[in-house]
Amino acid sequence: MKKIRAAITGVAGYVPDYILTNEELSQMVDTTDEWIMTRIGIRERHILKGEGKGTSDMAELAVKELFRKTGTNPDDVDLLIWCGVTPDMAFPSTANIISDKVGVKNAFGYDINAGCSSFLFSLETVAKFIETGSVKKAVLVGAEKMSSIVDYSDRTTCPIFGDGAGAVLIEPTEEDYGLFDSILHVDGSGRKHLFQAAGGSRYPATMETVLRRQHYIYQEGQPVFKAAVSNMGDITLKLMERNGLTKDNLNWLVPHQANLRIIDATGNRIGLPREKIMITIDHYGNTSAATLPLCLWDYESKLHKGDNLVLTTFGAGFTWGAIYIKWAYDSVCDINKQ
Numbered sequence: 001m002k003k004i005r006a007a008i009t010g011v012a013g014y015v016p017d018y019i020l021t022n023e024e025l026s027q028m029v030d031t032t033d034e035w036i037m038t039r040i041g042i043r044e045r046h047i048l049k050g051e052g053k054g055t056s057d058m059a060e061l062a063v064k065e066l067f068r069k070t071g072t073n074p075d076d077v078d079l080l081i082w083c084g085v086t087p088d089m090a091f092p093s094t095a096n097i098i099s100d101k102v103g104v105k106n107a108f109g110y111d112i113n114a115g116c117s118s119f120l121f122s123l124e125t126v127a128k129f130i131e132t133g134s135v136k137k138a139v140l141v142g143a144e145k146m147s148s149i150v151d152y153s154d155r156t157t158c159p160i161f162g163d164g165a166g167a168v169l170i171e172p173t174e175e176d177y178g179l180f181d182s183i184l185h186v187d188g189s190g191r192k193h194l195f196q197a198a199g200g201s202r203y204p205a206t207m208e209t210v211l212r213r214q215h216y217i218y219q220e221g222q223p224v225f226k227a228a229v230s231n232m233g234d235i236t237l238k239l240m241e242r243n244g245l246t247k248d249n250l251n252w253l254v255p256h257q258a259n260l261r262i263i264d265a266t267g268n269r270i271g272l273p274r275e276k277i278m279i280t281i282d283h284y285g286n287t288s289a290a291t292l293p294l295c296l297w298d299y300e301s302k303l304h305k306g307d308n309l310v311l312t313t314f315g316a317g318f319t320w321g322a323i324y325i326k327w328a329y330d331s332v333c334d335i336n337k338q
């Protein structure tokens with residue numbers, strides 16, 4: 001019997017209309033376009049505005065676009081997973097809310113949080129369901145309203161993050177496409193460098209936690225930067241070596257978009273030219289769990305059946321990993337893409 005693999009068979013995305021530029025940020029905190037461009041590589045990011053709007057509102061639009069593009073009937077979906085760090089609320093799961101909004105009624109689903117590695121870790125989870133044959137059609141959506149946890153008076157973190165949603169359809173294939181290999185890691189001792197202190201069971205929301213600004217992202221940039229550079233480079237090389245991938249036969253590196261300098265360092269470690277690296281950080285910023293699917297969405301028209309892709313991430317936890325995919329389809333021109 002041939003091995004069943006999990007293949008991405010469609011990609012869609014959504015980013016909100018409002019664009020927060022470096023110029024506008026420099027009127028909010030003591031920063032400049034030049035500092036943000038040279039230290040991080042972000043020109044602008046999209047922000048979700050509107051009372052009561054949450055992550056599921058962006059995810060809903062991405063998933064509906066995915067259904068339209070792939071001709072998927074929501075009744076045929078068996079599994080829907082939302083991943084990220086900014087759920088609509090603590091419970092019920094954001095996956096449940098999205099399922100209801102997009103008309104998915106015959107599926108199970110839940111949320112997965114692995115920091116900025118959420119999409120990568122979730123892809124591995126979905127692949128396991130597909131490989132056993134128990135799931136035939138899965139939707140994985142990485143969506144984040146990072147602006148809901150960013151402190152816009154903290155100049156060291158507020159330029160980095162943006163909002164957005166990316167969704168993929170995952171189906172089984174007996175051909176030699178799809179997910180081939182993965183290496184995933186966590187190291188919880190890194191949690192002290194990147195976290196949101198309050199709002200969970202240890203420090204539920206009180207007047208004091210709000211006044212102490214503990215519902216915002218806390219990040220020590222330099223230790224996170226160093227760990228991201230070394231771990232993403234190491235794990236990408238290891239995955240490539242054990243699958244016979246080289247800078248020549250690797251078609252695309254799809255890295256988490258946290259800092260252009262981290263992306264360049266990872267590319268340099270494997271000797272890959274910039275033309276083979278998906279880069280969206282300049283116009284989306286760091287959208288956490290949404291960075292990888294938004295990369296695939298932006299670059300979909302350049303992808304060909306059989307292309308070798310390595311996806312790699314690093315995030316809060318610490319969490320990091322790399323996944324090797326053989327791309328499963330030639331994209332058709334989508335005239336409705338924004």
Ligand code: UT7
Binds near residue numbers: 030032156258259
């Ligand atoms: O996605 C999850 C994983 N997260 C990451 O991978 C993020 C990793 N970290 C980073 O990307 C970088 O560490 C940051 C972008 C967060 C910060 O860049 P950095 O080059 O590490 O800067 P720094 O924190 O060492 O600060 C350098 C200087 C400091 O000034 P002094 O002490 O040298 O006078 C900061 O006060 O830059 C100053 N600075 C700023 N200046 C202008 C910090 N933020 C700003 C700013 N504008 N926005």
